[in-house]
Amino acid sequence: MIMRDNTVFAELMLHERLLKAIDKLGFKRPTPVQAAALPEALAGHDLIVGAETGSGKTLAFVAPMLQHFLDISAPNTGTRGLILTPTRELAEQVCQAVKDIAAFTRINAMTVCGGTGFKEQAAEIRKNPEILVATPGRLAEHLERNTLDLDDLEFLVLDEADRMLDMGFRDEVMAIVQLCRPQRQSMVFSATLTHRGVREILPQVLNEPKELLLNTPQNAQASIRQQIILADDDKHKERLVEWLLAHETYDKAIIFTNTRDKAQWLAKSLQRQNRRSGVLHGEMTQDERKHVMELMRSGKINVLVATDVAARGLDIEGLDLVINFDMARKGDEHVHRVGRTGRQEREGLAICLIAHNEWNLMASIERYLRIEFERRTIKGVEGQYKGPKKVKASGKAAGSKKKKTDVKRAKSTAGKPKSKQRVRDRKDQGKRRSDSARPAPSLGDGSMPLMKKRSDR
Numbered sequence: 001m002i003m004r005d006n007t008v009f010a011e012l013m014l015h016e017r018l019l020k021a022i023d024k025l026g027f028k029r030p031t032p033v034q035a036a037a038l039p040e041a042l043a044g045h046d047l048i049v050g051a052e053t054g055s056g057k058t059l060a061f062v063a064p065m066l067q068h069f070l071d072i073s074a075p076n077t078g079t080r081g082l083i084l085t086p087t088r089e090l091a092e093q094v095c096q097a098v099k100d101i102a103a104f105t106r107i108n109a110m111t112v113c114g115g116t117g118f119k120e121q122a123a124e125i126r127k128n129p130e131i132l133v134a135t136p137g138r139l140a141e142h143l144e145r146n147t148l149d150l151d152d153l154e155f156l157v158l159d160e161a162d163r164m165l166d167m168g169f170r171d172e173v174m175a176i177v178q179l180c181r182p183q184r185q186s187m188v189f190s191a192t193l194t195h196r197g198v199r200e201i202l203p204q205v206l207n208e209p210k211e212l213l214l215n216t217p218q219n220a221q222a223s224i225r226q227q228i229i230l231a232d233d234d235k236h237k238e239r240l241v242e243w244l245l246a247h248e249t250y251d252k253a254i255i256f257t258n259t260r261d262k263a264q265w266l267a268k269s270l271q272r273q274n275r276r277s278g279v280l281h282g283e284m285t286q287d288e289r290k291h292v293m294e295l296m297r298s299g300k301i302n303v304l305v306a307t308d309v310a311a312r313g314l315d316i317e318g319l320d321l322v323i324n325f326d327m328a329r330k331g332d333e334h335v336h337r338v339g340r341t342g343r344q345e346r347e348g349l350a351i352c353l354i355a356h357n358e359w360n361l362m363a364s365i366e367r368y369l370r371i372e373f374e375r376r377t378i379k380g381v382e383g384q385y386k387g388p389k390k391v392k393a394s395g396k397a398a399g400s401k402k403k404k405t406d407v408k409r410a411k412s413t414a415g416k417p418k419s420k421q422r423v424r425d426r427k428d429q430g431k432r433r434s435d436s437a438r439p440a441p442s443l444g445d446g447s448m449p450l451m452k453k454r455s456d457r
Helices: 016-024 032-042 057-071 088-101 118-125 136-144 161-166 170-179 196-205 234-247 260-272 286-298 331-338 356-369 404-413 423-427
Strands: 047-050 081-084 109-112 131-134 155-159 185-190 210-213 224-230 252-256 277-280 303-306 319-324 348-354
Touching: 016 057, 016 088, 032 047, 032 057, 032 185, 032 210, 057 081, 057 088, 057 155, 057 185, 081 088, 081 136, 081 170, 088 109, 088 131, 088 286, 109 118, 109 136, 118 136, 131 136, 136 170, 155 161, 161 170, 161 185, 161 196, 161 331, 170 196, 185 196, 234 260, 234 319, 234 348, 260 277, 260 303, 277 286, 319 331, 331 348, 331 356, 348 356
Parallel strands: 047 185, 047 210, 081 131, 081 155, 109 131, 155 185, 224 348, 252 303, 252 319, 277 303, 319 348
Antiparallel strands: none
């Protein structure tokens, strides 16, 4: 049952206390994902839902859960609802949404994430909050130590399931699912349902589910302008970022890098330019991460430099500009990065800075999304790199793979002596050179210098 756009929340027969909270939050009409998922979830069906981030899917799984708890009181039970998320930031955000929608009820919720004292969390869990919003790693730890059981669980939600699997939480998620009460309602929400791992775990999580596909990665970003700017190296990218932040119109911006070290370096560079900027990465403590997000949401800083820890689920009001300092490593990660802007049909701008070693990656993401990024040049900040000299129809740089004829030629000449030989070499034939006389290898002979082991690998 897909509801029409003019259907109001009151027609869903939600409890008046939930309607009061929804009205206070300013939600007038259901978004497409809410219109599709709410009736099915309220009817008690298990769901697998594909919907882009920022589409309002949190309300789509929180409201049915709260409605059930209001309809059927169970004061002497343990945890009744569990929502699993891939990151602490998303868990905090979802938990706050639960509290906002449950504001006029007596239903309690808490987060169970790393970065907070285990004993303090265990003490809060003993107070039996009805709903837990958790990351898989910390929740599995509580289950192992018997500080929590899920014998009374009635609702299970996997939010951003593909991201949890990409982050290596498959074993934890499946262990948690096995400990949940079999008689429950389960829902899986994700921006990408084509993920192979998600399809593999569905039979163990859901029971005769309804599948609702609201978007694909190819059409999820219709309201986002996507551009690329060619760059020589990181220092050139730094100058491009400085120009973009000075000349683009935006309320808030987020800049993505692929490593923690680069995020810290770029954030310090922006702060030296008196930019109100902060940094967010996975090695920060939970208090540090929460503090940065509060600064961003309150507007005390308006530029956030982040690794992919911030790519999923974060909803920051007024985020108009996304800059990929480094190109995302996969198409799905690119979707979630740029999905921080252009949310709920608002227009957004996403700009990727492309060095020579990122061209083929960029081209593969274009093919995955079935779009062509807008090429852009900034006068006065141009670099030497102009793109590959030859580009195949696929968009890849020509010469990225050796031709078969080149390989055959290499095999046919392998092991054959050169036609000419220097006189000195002929004189030295048959003589054994001592190790001390051998020249040390140089970088030009194909050998690689030893690399120091990095602590963050």
